[in-house]
Amino acid sequence: MTTILNGSLRTLDKELVPPGVNSHSLKAPEQELWSPDSYFKCLLDFSLSSSGLVEICLMHPLDVVKTRFQIQRCATDPNSYKSLGDSFRVIFRTEGLFGFYKGILPPILAETPKRAVKFFTFEQYKKLLGYVSLSPALTFAIAGLGSGLTEAIVVNPFEVVKVGLQANRNKFTEQPSTMSYARHIIKKEGLGLQGLNKGFTATLARHGVFNMVYFGFYYNVKNIVPVNKDPTLEFLRKFGIGLLSGTIASVINIPFDVAKSRIQGPQPVPGEIKYRTCFKTMAIVYREEGILALYKGLLPKIMRLGPGGAVMLLVYEYAYSWLQENW
Secondary structure, three states, X not given: OHHHHHHHHHHHHHHHOOOOOOHHHHHHHHHHHOOHHHHHHHHHHHHHHXXXXXXXXXXXXXXXXXXXXXXOOOOOOOOOOOOHHHHHHXXXXXXXXXXXXXXXXXXXXXXXXXXXXHHHHHHHHHHHHOOOOOOHHHHHHHHHHHHHXXXXXXXXXXXXXXXXXXXXOOOHHHOOOHHHHHHHXXXXXXXXXXOOOOOHHHHHHHHHHHHHHHHHHHHHHHHHOOOOOOHHHHHHHHHHHHHHXXXXXXXHHHHHHHHHHHHHOOOOEOOXXXXXXXXXXXXXXXXXXXXXHHHOXXXXXXXXXXXXXXHHXXXXXXXXXXXXXXX
């Protein structure tokens, strides 16, 4: 009876499958959905986003201070910060401990898609550039530029909300919530380049330039400096190169970061837009405040993205290697 039943089922299965089609191929989509490669990518994204969340929670106070320096326009203003130490003292005294965590929710929400887009698109652009006759050095730099431009599209709305909340000097309990502030921007200014996506060109330039230098410098220098057989020294080699990558990228891209903060932050005269586009904003800042004004907030930026950039690349490389060995 069992043989007949199994035979009937096999016959029925053959009758339902159209001629010329392999019945096993009908199950392929189910297998691909849960393939080892899918698990591999999910675990890699999870490890990157987890390390990114830790970095945000530890380094966000430096990001708040960086934004405050970038949006202050005059050193004679009694509310301006005189130094990095002074900014920490003033914020703690007037806004409390939670003042250092203003605007933390938008980067937390953007972290997983941001890191996934950054590294995934970098790998994809590298593959595409493999069809073009380019040197490895140029390939890494252009792939980094492409990943930064793509990443900027994802993060810009979150950056608009974050900068607005960070610029608010009221006590933490007195400022609007992230969602209410986002709704306020959409209701008042819309979703376009004057609303939730203002500063888009500056964000494109900031992320594009940063990733171009960050990835380009790291992978090119890493290929030049000899590999060390000692695991500890090899870790320090990669960490040192990653630290330099994040630091140099921060120094080169900070004028775009200042322009972005000016456009997305509060305008000098309420209701009157002074800072509109990236290069025009940079020209205004240079003309009115001098060349050094384009480097405001550089120290806290380096303190955050120097070691932060090194950790991010190391997590990516070691997680990638571990998953390749075990999956």
